[in-house]
Amino acid sequence: MRDPRDHDEESLHRIKALPKVELHLHIEGAAPPAFIRGLAQEKKVRLDGVFAEDGTYEYRDFVHFLQTYEAATSVLRSPEDYARLTRAVLEECAQNGVIYAETFISPDFCGGGDLGAWREYLHAMQEAADAAERDMGITLRGIVTCVRHFGPEVAKKSALCAAETAGEWITGFGMGGDENKGEQRDFAYSFDMAREAGLRLTTHAGEWRGPQEVRNAIEHLGVERIGHGVRAIEDLALVDLIAEKGITLEVCPGSNVQLGVYPKLSAHPIQKLRARGAKVTISTDDPPFFHSTMVQEYENLARTFGWEEEDFTEIAKTSANAAFCSADTREALLKRLESA
Template sequence: MVPKAELHCHIEGAASPALVVAQARKYGIDTSHFIRDGAYFWSDFTSFLAAYDAAAGLFRTEEDYVALAEEYLTGLAREGAVYSEVFISPDHAERSGLSRTAYTNALGEGIARARAATGIEGRMIVVGIRHFGAPAVEDAARFAAACRHPLVSGFGMAGEERFGNMRDYARAFDIARGAGLGITVHAGELAGWESVEAALNHIRPSRIGHGVRAVENPDLVRRIAGEGVVLEVCPVSNVVLKVFPDFAHHPFPRLLAAGCRVTLNSDDPPHFHTSLAREYGVAATHFSLDESALRLITRTALEAAFVDEPTRALLLRALDDKTVAH
């Protein structure tokens, strides 16, 4: 089994339908409008967001969030993952009536339990929600900078990337960067290559969530490769959301061939009927990556991970050991 690492997954979006149904029974909520036959269903990006929010709204207590993080990371470890970063949203916590600190601590406890059971290492990236506006994203950045949870190691921005101008969010990222947090930002998924360029110009991230629309501008692709910016690519969600019509048209192979540092990620896995293992399988089947190439993808992820250097060294050593053992 190829060792895997994931840098781009929204923790509420990772909740399995079975776990969500169990949560719904706990709170007496009907799930038939977004779960059928044990699976999420939706028809477009708007209804996807509605299903996402409906599922997320069923996590309301610290106990709920501990279970969510523990289940997801434990499952990842079974797929061969050695490392996981999850996006966490303080805004979701507050909508459920839970404090940001309690929410973060609960997810951290779930990650710690998964590590104790399986050895998987995990970290959290606080995200601001773009379409909530710049002040809300700055507020999320201030929380990320001040919370001091040992597993909070990064800051990012998710949400509707066609809302607002990237430069309006620069201050939020300056706050996070000043606190020593790793910086990533969603760009170049539903919006075009200009979104990626704006992120590079105004946010100066070390990683970009998605970034695949950069392929529309060869000069921008060369810039990404030259600056060593890592792309958190999510092939299955890109195809399901019709960013690209099929895997044959997905730019992952072209970005890799152009020298871009790319990784494989599952985004909101059960919503897109995927998993980290499936993403690696897609890369093998549709992008012609052999086992050696897939291990290099994992190495790129570990090199780009928002962890301290001793932890990175341990993860890379474990990857090398697994390679030798294989």
């Protein structure tokens, strides 16, 4: 680690060029705005209030962001749409040096929770991912997510879809949505169903609610990863528990700053969490919504905290070891990171 002022353009170039592993990426939230606009025009759908004058996504706050997200998602209506989306997202990821990604996929948006329809959507996305791996060298795995603000009963349908399609490509189960709706324990049945199917578990916690929400996720859902989890820094005993249990935090610094969880990157606790022994990873969350890419995340962290190539390589290896993938895939990832 160096003084951030000591980073020259050559060292930043090397850092930005490093191979990257991303564990926290919402597939609809990663849709390039031009892709959604084009799809809306094809289908003759009006998307009022979704885009700003400059063509980017527009929202006022977190709740409005969720509404914009769901409005943009409304034009994705078929397995073919999701296949095209998968390709577009992976092209963006690959351009940013991502060699492995995991994406959150919700049956609520892919067939309305119907298992038969879900299988069709899943097949289309997996075919697109396989083609991208062949053409671009990027590997994708899917994490089925229930949507918290849709409620526990709807979540059970998502968990059933996840359990029935668990395997080499669908490897995890999690929960996203509005953290201020309901409690983690309300979704224990769905997480138990996914666990029994052999799926690995993660959930969003500690982004909007405080450290107790992270503790609840660990105690009530038994997850091995936490989406965000940054508010844990407000309870150092909890951070120590996270480190002791080896729980990995899917940290999305740019997202947290853009949505106002922290006023600026220098106030973000990622460095303090890491120094305390917590396993931290780096992701973009919903990159075009938050005007971010993995390259920009790396550059901003290097400039702000003085991280060097070794720091980012270590974090990428942490991500690979925490990935919800097979041992063979993990070994191949680690070899690629080591060779770089």
